[in-house]
Amino acid sequence: MLYPSRQLLTSGFRGMLAIALLAGIAHAAIDEDAREAFEAAQTHITQRDLRSAKVELLNAVAADPEWIEAQLKLAEVALELFDPVTAREHIDKAIKLDAPETAYSHLLGHALWLSGEADKAEAVLTQRTVARANMPYAYRILGRVYMDQGDTIAAGRAFESGLEIAPKDDRLWTEVARLRYVVSDMGGATSALEQAIALNPANVRALELRGRLVRDQFGLTAALPWFERGLQIDPNDVPLLEEYGNTLGELGRYGDMLMQARKILSLDTKNAKAFYMQATLAGRAGNYALARRIMGKVGGRFAELPGPQMLVAVSEYELGNFNTAIEILTRLVAAQPNNVELNSSLARALHRSGDHRAAWDVIAPIANREDADHYSTALAGRILEALGERDAAAFRLDRAAYPKIVTPLALAEKQSPGTAAAEAAREPRSARKVLPYVRVLLSAGQYEQARQAIAPLVSGNDGVVDAQLLVGDVEMAAGNRAGAIAAYDKARKVALNEAVLGRLVAAYRGAENADAASQVIAEFLAYNPSSLLGQRVAAFDLIDRKIWDQALPILYRMRARIGFNDSVLNANVARTLTALGEHDDAVREARLAYRIDPANLMTTYAYGRAVLMQGDDAKRARDLLRKASKLAPENEDIARDYRAAQKL
Template sequence: MTHRSSFRAKCQIGLALLLLSAAGSVAAKTPDPDAREAFDGAMAQFRQSDLRAARVSLMNAIDDDPDWAEPHVLLAQVSLELFDAITARSEIDRALRLGVKPERINHLMGHALWLQGENEAASNLLTKGPIGAPFLTYANRILGRVRMDMGDFTGAGKALDQALENDRDDSMAWTDLARYRFALADQGGAIAAVEEAVKLNPNNVRALELRGQLVRSQFGLVAALPWFERALQINPGDIPALEEYATTLGEAGRHAAMLEQIRKLVAIDGVNPKAFYMQAVIAARARDYPLARRLLQRINGPFAERAGPQLLSAVVEYELGNWHRAIDALDSLVETRPYDDQARVLLARTRYRSGEYLDAWDTLAPLANRSDASQYVLHLAAKILQAADRREDAVAYMDRAAFPSARPAAVLNERSPFSAAADDASRNPNSAPDVLPYLRLLLARGETGPARAAALRLAEGNGSVPDAQVLLGDAERAAGNQTAALAAFERARAIRFTEPLLLRMVAGYRGAGNDDAARKALTEFAAFNPSSPSAMRLVAYDFLDRGEWGNAIPWLLRLRSRIGFNDAILNANLARAYSGLGRHSDAKREAALAYTIDPANLMVTHVYGQVLLATGKDIKHARSLLRKANKMAPTRADIRKDYETALKKKAG
């Protein structure tokens, strides 16, 4: 017998025992023959993960024989698999009235209560109510999810350990353990657990969906798609898998395929909030902001309070010119998510557009003052400071933004009080959630020695927590141990490859003279995240830094097709690349476009002057531009040299 057929046999026996024990307290009853036929069909459909067909068959069985308990029990379980807690509770109540003992069905009631957000009631029932021995694994894994939602991660861990102690071969228990580990930032442990879940049950749709999510953060968008496709082959109507698949397709730039999945989602669930959200994203990318707004207004419930819909709503209001609405939404978002850099930048930009220059600077300063501040952030900082009449400060940020390069990501600023973080770390020196904030604060304060010691201890005991490895790498880098830093970054990369980690690795490898390794990391990240503007920009800028103009141009054009023509820095870099290839007319066109968009930008002004100087045909204009750039940054030797070259050339 194969592993899969063996597993199926085990499931059939287990399901039969569940139903027999659930109805065991009821007097023997011969069901209606039609009801039995419909019920047997439902059992087969349930085993094949065709949950909606099973639900219809069970409703037919109940219509044929409403006093037979078994269809009610199975319909409750099917409804829970479909996230329909209301129907599940109704069927549980009917089963109890038909004589099913509470200990045979309380695990299902606890599950239903949890799905409805009644965590206290679910916890009380699952811990104090009678639970039959065959259902203890199920009850404990649901209890683990309940306690996770209540913020009791210690209790959640104990419940999940108990679930697996009851049955090491329960695929869903391993799946929920993976979710628990992921919530604790233990992505490596989560991957190991979900791999065990899939091994035990290759048809576990929840495990396949979670594996897809973990692969998405581990490698990238494209790598995750086969896992969602596999889940949907097993159950084409599974809503969470459809949502994740459609979202990943959209983020990968495959919008036609995304819309096809959205249509399937809407056909199954006509009020699905994620479907409206994904359609709103597409509308916003097409610059149809009124349509995006109408779609967002159809999103209700807890999903509307998530960061994604709130941020998109703010973007839409910004594009429609409703500054104050956008500011209100972004203020709330930044307050609740202080590390959300995207929301912080948008809030600063919105305040700048509305004329609130000082507030805009206060919002942006934490990002602009970081060593790894992006070119866009630096450019926005210069514009805000210039508008606030702080021209000397503005020039300093213009100078930093002048030419792009891949900078190492700085340590994330931690907003916890240092004393509180130190106390948490001393009490739990091997707990990643307790030690990580303390490490960030130590590194931000420049206390490299203590940071390195604490990071080494944490990383040794938390090898599968990527953030522990990243901070160890930061500590080693600060201590001057570049080889050790790169080794730590590589360990983190094997678990989760993110943009900040990419920045660290590229800077580290280039600093060590290993350009091939830096390029390999860049191209791998871009291959799995093909529609990521950050990835496109980083690869393009890497080629620009190397002077490989022909390789840079396709990436810059892809980036422009993704974000539009309004990015002056992007257009100026295209001009640099075209000029480097001797394509002077193309370079002049791009430089002129960049200057039209932002004539006050130092880089744009300088590049435009350089391009005209290289053509040899408009020296007078080139001289004027380079004079302006020289005045903007009088200490820049390269600009001064170009200006002096223009002065020596005759006007053409």
């Protein structure tokens, strides 16, 4: 939605005069205890100890309730602590004491925005007079209001207006970075954050956002120093603690994550993200009842976000409450229709609930693609089995038996071509408007039109990772592998995330450049050692290259994360042990894989080959390899081993 005539702020000499008068009146006759508390608060603010500052300011206004300056300073500190309720209370007190509008309008707009009242905040910031000294602050909040309303153009104009007044305002540069981050301009966001941190190395909001950006760009490990740097400045900054704790959890450092969650709750007893961390830890430990119970404490807007909702859905699914899980997942898929993981989860829940036809309708668009992942393909096979379509099921299960590295393309857009074209034409340099249109063209095979549509977006702007990935997808679909690799590599230089990893590795391997693919994998894992996708891609790469001794530890780490019920993973462990000459262990692992899925080609062959190489049970080896040869009569490796078994 566009707002071409959004209002900016008003100010004037009258506002400056009012501030001067306020200062004069405020210091006319102040209680001595109040003054001492106020001065102590100022010292704490300088030291970034905002909680102590808040306590001292509460003491100051208690000692001298009519001191307007103290009331407003308390409101300002409360807002820095994300406490709009306290801020609003003391702004209202200042208003009753006849504080001039110019002294509090920026704070009132901030408090309303933090309370979720964006429209009221906009009205205050644009219709009331703001002192010129407070205008950079007010423009910063107005930009955030517009961002929340979905108007990134108006947000950008607000930030630009603030920077015209205060070009060295590090908080404004931080919000410029946040806006660029929201529109997927990673390069632009990085540049703005570098400016903010150069202006103020102690800007904890900039350091927090830099950590989040680096986490998205280069991985979990790379983000930690940024969060830790911010916490050295303010050890009690709750947003920093939240991001730090979540990152530690994603790295598998659950004890450290739990410690951060407890610290957050000591500072904010109702903190939703801290409860979410605890629930995540319970879910990872398999205690889904506890996870669900803890998630019951998570309220507010955070509870409606995809991450918390997904955790609730997973907990309900694991507890056998499939209908509840389906209800949640259906809402999530409606909001993110192109999310493959959400669609697969919904299909799995529908399948378990017994609604196999609905499950197939959800999984079919994913499983029928060339880039379908192993788990989606295997799930599709099981769903088709339940529907009685055995031949189609066998085809899917055989395809899933030997996972391979493929380029994971986005799902087709559900937006109509006309609507998508109109949106892209209206904002040709907006990734959020252009990329859906390009995906529509790509799914229709209109490669040249797709190139033309995306050209204005990427022209002179290599920082939008999603755009570079889509350029690569278009070139790959058009048969231009070299062009695709060039685009994916541009994306890699800005952000080496899972989406870039999968595409670039598949493209390099398709170009028979295995060394380049392996280099990308190693670079990704250096920053993301706990990534399941990274571990899976690395293991497949090493197995394909027959580097068995390096593949085995990765396979074991994966199994420690996801458990022993993945038949294909167990079969790969068995294959690797066989290649390393550990035949007894290989037979044990292969037997486990076969028990889980005896109809699977890979588990059957891995078991038969392990028994053959062990040499202790010729009949079992022959039986298993005969079955494998019937499942894949043209497979030369199986045929070779079956002939060897027949000679025993």
